[in-house]
Each structure stands twice: as C-alpha cells, then as structure tokens.
Amino acid sequence: MVLSSKEQIEDLLADILQNSSEEDEEVLHHLLGGLRDKQQGIHRRYINAALHMVGEFKPEESEVRIPITPVIHNTIKVPHGGIIATIADAAMGGLASRSVPEGFNVVTTTINISYIATTTNKELIARGRFVHKGRQTLVMECDIEDETGRKLAIATASFFVIKRRPS
The missing domain is CATH 3.10.129.10 (Hotdog Thioesterase)
Known part of the structure; x- marks a missing residue:
C-alpha cells in the first residue's frame, strides 16, 4: 500500500519525535510555527517563515x-x-x-x-x-x-x- 503525502509526513514526524532531543524539538517547533505563520498570511515566502x-x-x-x-x-x-x-x-x-x-x-x-x-x-x-x-x-x-x-x-x-x- 502506498502512503499519501500526509501519512508519510505523519510517519516521519512520529519517528522524529520518538528519537528527538530537546534541541530537535526546539527546531521542529520553530519550523512548524513558521509554516503555520505562512499559512496564516504572516509571511509570504517560506524562507521568511522558516527564519521568522x-x-x-x-x-x-x-x-x-x-x-x-x-x-x-x-x-x-x-x-x-x-x-x-x-x-x-x-x-x-x-x-x-x-x-x-x-x-x-x-x-x-x-x-x-x-x-x-x-x-x-x-x-x-x-x-x-x-x-x-x-x-x-x-x-x-x-x-x-x-x-x-x-x-x-x-x-x-x-x-x-x-x-x-x-x-
């Protein structure tokens, strides 16, 4: 069975969180927060969102x-x-x-x-x-x-x- 993109992301995220350090979690929170800001129109470009x-x-x-x-x-x-x-x-x-x-x-x-x-x-x-x-x-x-x-x-x-x- 081929996984959808969302399922692949969920699997990847679960794997990352299972083996994450505190620094990994800080980075993930930063990047996901930036992506959310992009979706909400706070940033127009992904690079700006990723860097806040x-x-x-x-x-x-x-x-x-x-x-x-x-x-x-x-x-x-x-x-x-x-x-x-x-x-x-x-x-x-x-x-x-x-x-x-x-x-x-x-x-x-x-x-x-x-x-x-x-x-x-x-x-x-x-x-x-x-x-x-x-x-x-x-x-x-x-x-x-x-x-x-x-x-x-x-x-x-x-x-x-x-x-x-x-x-």
Whole structure:
C-alpha cells in the first residue's frame, strides 16, 4: 500500500519525535510555527517563515530581524555565515525592490560580506541603505548586528532592475 503525502509526513514526524532531543524539538517547533505563520498570511515566502524574519522598510533605509536559534547555528553554535548573508540580502534587496517603479523588481547581481564577530545573543539585525540609485542598477550597504549592537558583519550588494514577471 502506498502512503499519501500526509501519512508519510505523519510517519516521519512520529519517528522524529520518538528519537528527538530537546534541541530537535526546539527546531521542529520553530519550523512548524513558521509554516503555520505562512499559512496564516504572516509571511509570504517560506524562507521568511522558516527564519521568522520580520522587516521594516522606510524610503531610504530598512531593518530586518531574525531570532538566533539552533535552526541557524553552524557547527560551533553561532549564526551560520550564509544566514548572515541571507538577512543582509533581505534587508538590502527588500529596500531596493520597494524603490523601483511599479511593474519592476530587482535581482541581486553581487554581494560581498566581511565578517567581523560572532554572537551567542538572541537576535540578528540587518540595516540596509542606499549607496547609489540608478535607473538600471542600485548599490546598497548593510550593517549586521545582534540586539546588543555588537557589529557582526558589513555587506555591500548590487541589484539589477528587471521587469516583474506575471504572477
């Protein structure tokens, strides 16, 4: 007998819970809570839901935050560099995309990150701003800190303006 997708998920979940550590349960709770938030319309994208990402975008600056949990840890239990790059790209790209005319969007063409420090605190915060606003390209910069103000990284990125694809 072939199991349905829901039955496969139920079996997988039961197996995971049977052999779970406290950290496994924390991660599962975090990820399932994010998926529920996506279903409820709190997040539009799965990556934002999985990371519990929230942002505030003003005309010239942005702020994006994610909690630091085992979901984003590397092997030494600090935020993974790729996650720091992701939050920086979200802060800069989100700001850039809001600055282009209706019917257009942006894609990242380059991103450079200099990592400065690590943290074991509670939150990552990325603050993006413009360096250059052209008709076809935008250049941005971003500081990534924890909630204490400890600077973890600095990033720059370039974005290319494209026509928005039909949905």
